[in-house]
Amino acid sequence: MTTQVQRSQADGFRPSPGSGAGVGATIYPPTRALRPTSKVLPEHARNHNRSLVLQVLYTSGPQSRADVARETGLTRVTVSDLVADLIAEGLIVELGQRADARPGKPAMLIDIHRDAFHIVGVDLSEHRRFTGAVIDLDGRILARADVERDGATGDAALALATDLVRRLLERTDTPVLGIGIGSPGVVDPLGVVRSAPNLGWSDLALQAHLAETFGLPVHVANDANVAVLAEHAASDDDLLLVKIGHGVGAGLIIGGRPVVGSGFAAGEIGHVVVGTDGGPRCACGKHGCLEAWLAAPRLAARLDAIDDAAPDAASVRDAILREAGRRLGIVLAPVVGALNLSEVVLCGPTHLLDGALHEATVDTLRTRTMAEHNRDLRLRMTEQAEDIVLRGAAVMVLSGQLGVS
Amino acid sequence: MTTQVQRSQADGFRPSPGSGAGVGATIYPPTRALRPTSKVLPEHARNHNRSLVLQVLYTSGPQSRADVARETGLTRVTVSDLVADLIAEGLIVELGQRADARPGKPAMLIDIHRDAFHIVGVDLSEHRRFTGAVIDLDGRILARADVERDGATGDAALALATDLVRRLLERTDTPVLGIGIGSPGVVDPLGVVRSAPNLGWSDLALQAHLAETFGLPVHVANDANVAVLAEHAASDDDLLLVKIGHGVGAGLIIGGRPVVGSGFAAGEIGHVVVGTDGGPRCACGKHGCLEAWLAAPRLAARLDAIDDAAPDAASVRDAILREAGRRLGIVLAPVVGALNLSEVVLCGPTHLLDGALHEATVDTLRTRTMAEHNRDLRLRMTEQAEDIVLRGAAVMVLSGQLGVS
């Protein structure tokens, strides 16, 4: 009976991609979308392979067409064809023959044309000013420009941001691949700032405005969601980035894709209440919000309130930072547990975060989650300091325009 | 200057799929994988479109080839070609001409051959017994079989499960599309049970064992992760399912894809500590774990301890359930906030969960998250009761084998 069943099954069913045929080869593919949602044409496949070639070159550096073919699994013929297109478009250049001596025909090295395009990145998340930079394809910052915000909101703030982009575009003679913007607040995938109270923006079509003004591809996302892209470029795991500044926000990448959330408000953890014992009153009216514990200005104010002359000032400062870290750990523990995260990154003022606070967060996470499951959890400070949003904006443009990161 | 820049850019760059060319058309595609990881061949595209046709029929029911073409965006020619293949494989059948009178040639209705295959689903998560069922493609349960576990662990438990599958396979004469298993513990994507303390399993290659034994496609995943598939079949949003039974676990679908976690332990929230005021001692040694508050046996025991004769027994019961619900809300709040979830589903004993506990969880979530961002959050009981894991197992097989759900 069972043999009959399996015979019919084997005849009637063609296995889907990713799951080989035959006994024991069928696996549940976790990366496959559950439901196909739109058709795929050959040109889409080609675009994917095009990005794949660029990706290999981007991460592994100059190499021959044959090398790329081996790494991608495509044939040399196909790679040559794709590369020919990409050279014609100016995205790839030939660098000359490989130097080292090997048997066989010498290889012609190719690479992404790293000088062919620049990227404009802008960070609107700082409270006091907008910052921006011209960035090359490798994420190096080539030129900077800032503008003091001076409390500007609404259209005035938009004008400041637009002008900042204009000034940055004037700083380069190289074609610009695109403009990436990290904005505070809730930003939808079409680049509409749904709500950014600090800037007085609501339903502002920032992407459309800038795209029309400058005639360039524009990508806009929440600042923390942008920042996590910069961090993700270095690793491949699921990643949570907590950005602590004037407010507290997070960016999240799961399975290689940014999490946006049902209302495009993923990562908005600043007003989640921490613990069951009250806490400082928050601007939102609640008590014990994460932001009330952890926002940089509030934390700094609490530290400043301590009289340096007092005999135990140092230990009080330490206790304050430690408590803030503990509160962060309390909020993160359920998230780390539910998502089984292996990597959490902190981003913000180093003098506040990197020390007692960081330690306390680690300790709290350890004691409040199942050690067995989260054994290899890493909690670390970002190494990108001030420029993380700018670099993330560049990654966002690279990813959106070339499918590379 | 800027005009020059944009001209070169427009010439040199071909927009990637999903982002149209030209001003304002470029969007940041949130569903695109950041980095292409493997090549895509035409046959992969065809398989995708094949699944797309099946998906449309599966969800929308019998219709003509032309209807499918309109809904998928593929041409009638391509749909006819795909359908011809699928009919040859026995996955689609022609049902005869459409009855209603319309101008033009009458349509030949086609549908997924819903009687051609059955699915075997098994739930290993109950403490006292293993349950299983033969399920049709629409998720209807056609036959059941159970086996008392009687404390069996290790190889004995494996033998019980294997025998249960064998008995289920004997209950149907229809070809079996595949076997789906929901197991407690941590299960990796290859169907290896990395760790299931209750069953005494560690690194047990359950998928491989069953596939070899029965010569059928087998899919294994954690019980809560399986259950959430059943729930997801009804909606399309991000979804968190909390499964409360002997333990407490969760399953999570984000962006249409199950979250697995870095150690394949996503959803293991049972041993996250809740609140900052201690709590009952847990089997794991910590105090105030979610499981210590909420696991069905412990909750029931606390309720049973109340003397029914006592004057205020009812209100004490209520307080206990309410407190448990509050604890659940406290743990979920950071997760809901970080992921901006719109839908959370509870699954477990209705008499415990659906009442004061549920209400308290909703209240707690409301007061501990930002109402503005999570306005449309729904927290509800599952409607699938006992069979959710069995139905989820069927969805897992459907999804894995046909790309349909």
Place this chain on the structure above:
DNA sequence: GTACGTTTGTTCGTAAGCTTTACTAACGAA
């Protein structure tokens, strides 16, 4: 120095897959 093997990148022909165009079949409406 010559023959041989190796590696690169290209050319040519082929197979797969989807589209456009054009057709036939079958129906209702005027």
Place this chain on the structure above:
DNA sequence: TTCGTTAGTAAAGCTTACGAACAAACGTAC
């Protein structure tokens, strides 16, 4: 009967990737 509409199919063409074969260019063994 004629006209317009809809379903499904057939033929041709375009895109895309592949395999086979080849020439170029190199090291090495003898």
